[in-house]
């Protein structure tokens with residue numbers, strides 16, 4: 371194995387360890403109720419891009435992506451050379467990715483590793499991907515027109531009112547190396563479309579732009595402005611740019627011509643300057659004969675692009691604002707907030723306890739007498755034994771009535787007594803004092819038992 375291969379394997383081991391640690395952290399910090407790791411772009415890149423593809427000789431993944439109903443399936447079919455994915459005049463027709471692999475490709479094994487969030491299905495017709503199901507399906511078939519070490523996919527849209535489509539398109543984008551970005555005059559400035567490609571740019575995906583449904587020669591002056599805006603706002607830098615003219619018949623017959631254009635032709639082409647720039651734009655025509663997209667794909671610099679997109683995903687993983695460091699900050703900050711909140715609650719609890727009003731003394735005294743009624747005979751027996759050593763002392767005590775707080779202790783014995791907070795706790799063996807004490811037993815906060 372080459373040095374590069376060894377390096378990638380070592381990196382792969384470390385990333386696997388990192389993944390385990392992150393999952394352990396997520397599990398142990400579950401009470402913090404943070405958003406799950408799965409669904410965060412950097413974590414999905416770790417699972418869907420880095421771990422499956424960090425091995426030497428990995429396959430280049432090309433995905434046709436873009437807004438709804440702009441001709442993605444048509445472009446995909448032109449790459450395939452046959453109607454592999456149904457095109458339809460209705461928006462968000464393609465619901466699941468369709469994947470073409472080279473004949474020698476061990477699809478069952480590799481596709482499962484490459485697209486872990488999809489349920490693999492063997493392709494049977496071009497309409498497979500139109501079916502509406504909650505399951506994330508990926509239809510695949512081999513095709514001899516697909517170059518070795520490359521797979522190509524059609525994807526659902528990134529902007530229709532079916533969020534499940536975006537979810538599937540996002541998952542394919544994360545795994546992909548090369549995006550065939552299909553744009554039109556209507557969609558190049560759409561917010562959702564730009565958001566999708568902005569993320570792709572942060573992941574350093576290689577891009578081939580196909581400007582579809584262009585009116586030639588009229589739009590020759592305008593497409594650079596549209597594309598300039600798109601690139602400026604997304605950060606994407608296309609490797610190649612092709613124009614496909616607006617021709618529905620050819621689109622359906624898979625005979626659309628794709629004309630290559632040089633890009634960039636000018637960093638900024640102000641709208642007002644368009645007539646003057648027409649000559650320069652004419653210079654941007656690279657080839658007068660249409661290009662075969664599948665040939666373009668076969669000429670891509672596979673190893674270079676693969677390394678570039680793996681590095682792009684690594685950068686996303688360790689991005690201080692939106693990668694692992696930001697997740698760790700989130701855990702730490704939420705943990706601190708929980709800890710501070712717990713401290714505040716605990717201190718309020720203490721204050722609350724301290725503020726509790728004293729229970730009415732009468733209640734306490736009543737309680738005391740209830741207790742006394744239950745236990746007095748046993749206690750008096752014990753007490754009598756202590757006083758004169760007799761085994762049956764009960765006859766020596768006259769407790770009077772025990773049903774009222776005003777009951778009096780008429781003889782020496784045990785009495786529950788509430789001591790006045792003003793007078794403090796006093797003890798005495800004097801019978802008269804014990805009477806006196808029973809008169810202020812409801813006045814204070816403390817409570818003591820006397821043995822008189």
Ligand SMILES: Nc1nc2c(ncn2[C@@H]2O[C@H](COP(=O)(O)OP(=O)(O)OP(=O)(O)O)[C@@H](O)[C@H]2O)c(=O)[nH]1
Nearest residue numbers: 439440441442443444457458459462463464617618
């Ligand atoms: N007039 C014209 N129609 C086109 C062209 N390209 C595609 N179409 C038509 O536009 C419609 C949509 O094309 P699709 O390829 O299904 O578009 P899509 O982007 O895959 O659409 P979704 O999968 O629904 O997001 C189809 O009826 C195509 O025939 C073109 O260049 N010119």
Ligand SMILES: [Mg+2]
Nearest residue numbers: 442443463464
């Ligand atoms: Mg489609």
